[in-house]
Amino acid sequence: MIQTLAFYLFAVLVTASATMVILSRNPVHSVLWLILSFFNAAGLMVLVGAEFIALLLVIVYVGAVAVLFLFVVMMLDIDFSELRAGFMKNFPIGVAIAVVLLTELVLGIGAYRAGALQLGAPTGDAVPIPGRGNIDSLGAVLYTDYLFLFEAAGIILLVAMVGAIVLTHREQKATRGHQNIGKQVRRNPDEATVMKQPEVGAGVEL
Amino acid sequence: MDYTASLYATGAEIGLSIAGLILLLVSAWTGTRYARLVTILAAAALFGAMIFSGHLMAESTAELTGDAFGGLFRADAFAGFAKILIYAATIACLVVTPKFFDARRQYRSEYPVLMLFGAVGMGMMVSAVDLLTLYIGLELSSLASYVLASFARDDMRSSEAGLKYFILGALASGILLYGMSLVYGFAGSTNYLAIRIAFADGFGTGAMFGVVFVLAGLAFKVSAVPFHMWTPDVYEGAPTPVTAFFASAPKVAAVVVLARMALDPFAGQIASWQQIVIFAALASIVVGALGAIGQNSLKRVLAYSSINNVGFILIGLAAASAAGASAMLVYLAIYVPMTIGSFAALLMLRDEDGNALETFDDIAGLVTRRPAIAWSLLLLMFSLAGIPPLFGFWGKFVVFQAAVEADMIALAAIGIAASVIGAFYYLKFVKVMFFDDRTERGIATSPAGHWAVLILAAVIVSPLGYLLTQPLGAWADRAATSLFIPV
Numbered sequence: 223m224i225q226t227l228a229f230y231l232f233a234v235l236v237t238a239s240a241t242m243v244i245l246s247r248n249p250v251h252s253v254l255w256l257i258l259s260f261f262n263a264a265g266l267m268v269l270v271g272a273e274f275i276a277l278l279l280v281i282v283y284v285g286a287v288a289v290l291f292l293f294v295v296m297m298l299d300i301d302f303s304e305l306r307a308g309f310m311k312n313f314p315i316g317v318a319i320a321v322v323l324l325t326e327l328v329l330g331i332g333a334y335r336a337g338a339l340q341l342g343a344p345t346g347d348a349v350p351i352p353g354r355g356n357i358d359s360l361g362a363v364l365y366t367d368y369l370f371l372f373e374a375a376g377i378i379l380l381v382a383m384v385g386a387i388v389l390t391h392r393e394q395k396a397t398r399g400h401q402n403i404g405k406q407v408r409r410n411p412d413e414a415t416v417m418k419q420p421e422v423g424a425g426v427e428l
Numbered sequence: 429m430d431y432t433a434s435l436y437a438t439g440a441e442i443g444l445s446i447a448g449l450i451l452l453l454v455s456a457w458t459g460t461r462y463a464r465l466v467t468i469l470a471a472a473a474l475f476g477a478m479i480f481s482g483h484l485m486a487e488s489t490a491e492l493t494g495d496a497f498g499g500l501f502r503a504d505a506f507a508g509f510a511k512i513l514i515y516a517a518t519i520a521c522l523v524v525t526p527k528f529f530d531a532r533r534q535y536r537s538e539y540p541v542l543m544l545f546g547a548v549g550m551g552m553m554v555s556a557v558d559l560l561t562l563y564i565g566l567e568l569s570s571l572a573s574y575v576l577a578s579f580a581r582d583d584m585r586s587s588e589a590g591l592k593y594f595i596l597g598a599l600a601s602g603i604l605l606y607g608m609s610l611v612y613g614f615a616g617s618t619n620y621l622a623i624r625i626a627f628a629d630g631f632g633t634g635a636m637f638g639v640v641f642v643l644a645g646l647a648f649k650v651s652a653v654p655f656h657m658w659t660p661d662v663y664e665g666a667p668t669p670v671t672a673f674f675a676s677a678p679k680v681a682a683v684v685v686l687a688r689m690a691l692d693p694f695a696g697q698i699a700s701w702q703q704i705v706i707f708a709a710l711a712s713i714v715v716g717a718l719g720a721i722g723q724n725s726l727k728r729v730l731a732y733s734s735i736n737n738v739g740f741i742l743i744g745l746a747a748a749s750a751a752g753a754s755a756m757l758v759y760l761a762i763y764v765p766m767t768i769g770s771f772a773a774l775l776m777l778r779d780e781d782g783n784a785l786e787t788f789d790d791i792a793g794l795v796t797r798r799p800a801i802a803w804s805l806l807l808l809m810f811s812l813a814g815i816p817p818l819f820g821f822w823g824k825f826v827v828f829q830a831a832v833e834a835d836m837i838a839l840a841a842i843g844i845a846a847s848v849i850g851a852f853y854y855l856k857f858v859k860v861m862f863f864d865d866r867t868e869r870g871i872a873t874s875p876a877g878h879w880a881v882l883i884l885a886a887v888i889v890s891p892l893g894y895l896l897t898q899p900l901g902a903w904a905d906r907a908a909t910s911l912f913i914p915v
Binding site for chain 2: 340343369370371375380387
């Protein structure tokens with residue numbers, strides 16, 4: 223009973239907040255609605271027993287991706303009304319693409335249900351361990367069988383970080399806005415001023 | 429799982445990673461002051477990894493294949509051969525790099541660190557016997573390459589090359605990953621052996637799609653036609669030492685990965701992928717030969733030359749036999765010094781202001797100005813064209829021999845005919861350097877490191893290289909047989 227209630231609560235909130243993501247005029251509000259919808263999707267995942275995905279949704283999507291969206295929306299000066307201007311013009315193309323995707327989904331799932339696709343049988347190395355949650359089971363596989371790849375993935379992230387710094391970091395030597403008082407005080411009239419005797423009609427060259 | 433054996437088999441990768449991490453700390457604390465020292469230490473680490481890989485290769489047998497981490501990684505003779513080539517090419521590229529960037533005050537100690545991590549990724553790729561290991565290794569090496577391509581960040585063309593390489597490389601990775609997910613879906617496992625068993629009675633339609641996507645993604649990485657369009661632009665824009673690296677080490681890694689993929693998990697269905705490889709081989713030879721004809725930029729010509737060479741290498745793979753795989757490895761071992769030598773020569777061609785001489789007009793009459801460079805380039809170009817007394821001929825010879833032995837006489841004949849077209853622009857190098865009127869631009873003196881790499885490459889491709897045919901053939905045969913293990 224309480225499960226059904228919780229399901230409808232989360233499901234209604236997911237769809238409602240997802241609709242608001244599209245409908246709200248202010249992009250910052252859109253991102254906030256998106257965060258709400260992520261939270262409720264996480265609730266749905268808990269209900270089906272996929273607590274790992276629920277945690278991923280909260281930690282990765284809310285914690286990192288949505289905050290990144292917020293940064294982008296707030297820091298880049300994007301004129302959203304201009305982006306929205308072509309909406310009616312592109313609407314038919316959007317609908318066409320949606321129809322294509324839908325047909326593909328229906329065909330693919332239909333073919334699978336009809337038995338036209340012979341999928342491989344899982345080798346069974348990674349069956350969930352009975353009596354343990356799926357975070358436990360995933361961790362048990364990740365830190366034993368796939369330890370090597372897990373560490374290598376860490377090095378990939380390190381390389382990405384080093385790369386970003388190498389390509390953007392500059393030695394801060396001559397940034398604007400730094401006042402060198404000693405240099406200002408050492409200035410003398412000879413180098414600071416010039417005498418000009420401009421001819422009439424000819425400009426002054428500075 | 430036996431961790432001691434696993435750590436031993438992955439020793440080269442682990443050692444290089446630790447070296448990379450320590451050098452990264454050094455470079456973080458000392459900035460650019462000790463960039464030269466970091467480069468030397470990185471080269472030393474790569475040399476150590478090369479010795480260790482050779483040792484692993486020497487002790488591997490049919491029983492002791494060096495499987496590690498429960499079938500994710502295999503340090504067999506095939507991987508060992510490729511790793512020795514990759515590490516040697518990376519060392520050569522590290523040797524020629526600092527002087528190039530020093531002139532523009534752009535050298536930073538992160539450069540050798542990124543090269544080290546790239547080498548780790550390539551080592552993982554060639555040793556991968558699981559789709560996951562392959563993908564992670566590929567991403568590690570690609571990510572390092574993207575940064576290296578735009579390392580001269582004040583240079584518009586370098587940034588453009590980096591961006592182009594990044595976007596197209598990400599697209600290729602996406603295609604590859606999509607293919608892998610299909611293969612995984614239809615085989616039920618990511619392990620090469622399990623895939624081979626699952627596909628023993630043929631590919632279904634869906635699995636065939638997966639195989640085609642995987643091959644297309646890898647063809648992109650080896651820059652085989654029709655996925656070659658990025659090569660000339662990226663090679664031209666990237667800083668020349670980085671181009672030398674792109675044309676050598678990652679290419680070896682990608683070719684070896686393609687060979688292992690075709691001859692291990694897909695080995696049960698040779699007929700299904702053979703025509704794809706034959707098409708890519710022929711198209712690469714023809715496009716590589718014709719595309720370079722109208723080019724004036726030397727780096728673009730060498731880029732097309734690398735496309736052309738990939739075609740010859742793929743002929744060895746198309747033969748789908750141990751002899752073909754061995755011929756492919758021999759060709760790679762000859763291709764690496766030829767291409768690094770050519771780029772080292774390009775690096776040495778700069779005027780007194782440090783501007784690179786990058787077009788045919790700039791090298792007119794080079795023999796009267798810098799005879800040593802001109803004669804070395806002559807050897808390298810004749811060797812790339814496959815003219816007999818030079819070592820490049822031997823590579824083409826073994827590849828065509830393998831194709832003929834596998835009853836692919838037509839393929840070999842078309843390949844030989846197209847290599848004659850390709851000879852046109854290699855000979856154009858020689859004609860411009862030796863017979864055209866000299867231009868008046870001066871050429872600066874070259875650092876000793878560049879001379880060392882150029883002369884070493886020239887000696888290897890010269891007829892003296894034939895002294896290597898015995899050991900090289902024996903090692904390549906050993907590597908190729910380790911690939912053909914029965915299920």
